[in-house]
Amino acid sequence: MVFHYSLNGLLADEGTEYFKFCFDLLDQHGGPDHDEQSLDCLQSAYAHVMGRVAYEGMAANLPAAADHPWSGIMNAGRKVVFSRTLTTADWANTTIATGDTAEEIDKLRQGGDGHIVVWGGVSFWR
Numbered sequence: 001m002v003f004h005y006s007l008n009g010l011l012a013d014e015g016t017e018y019f020k021f022c023f024d025l026l027d028q029h030g031g032p033d034h035d036e037q038s039l040d041c042l043q044s045a046y047a048h049v050m051g052r053v054a055y056e057g058m059a060a061n062l063p064a065a066a067d068h069p070w071s072g073i074m075n076a077g078r079k080v081v082f083s084r085t086l087t088t089a090d091w092a093n094t095t096i097a098t099g100d101t102a103e104e105i106d107k108l109r110q111g112g113d114g115h116i117v118v119w120g121g122v123s124f125w126r
Helices: 017-027 036-043 052-064 071-076 101-111
Strands: 047-051 079-082 094-097 116-119
Touching (some): 047 052, 052 079, 052 116, 079 101, 101 116
Parallel strands (some): 047 116
16 A cells, blocks of 8 residues: 655545555556666665564565566665564565654664655544
8 A cells, every 4th residue: 555645744545635646657667667767766765664564564575576666676775664562574675663653763864865755644644
């Protein structure tokens, strides 16, 4: 599932004009799995930040999905999972952040070179 937020906090709920706008852009380039710009964005990220649920879903599938266009990128990429309940993270290059989310994000923003991609559901975004 993909969530798109505008800079002013508008969520692209299914059936809204903003949802249509976001996904029409992706479809024009072959969808998010094959769009070269999307792949470049994922590849060049300093870190991939995710909530626990997103992490568990991706970690259960991408490491073994060699034919998926995101697999190599995500397996090699730096991943930071935010969770107060997760105690281990076996997916390569993953650390668990258990502190205050805003403070942890600020540390990432100040310590890296490049952009941060965020993966997660609505509660993680908010």
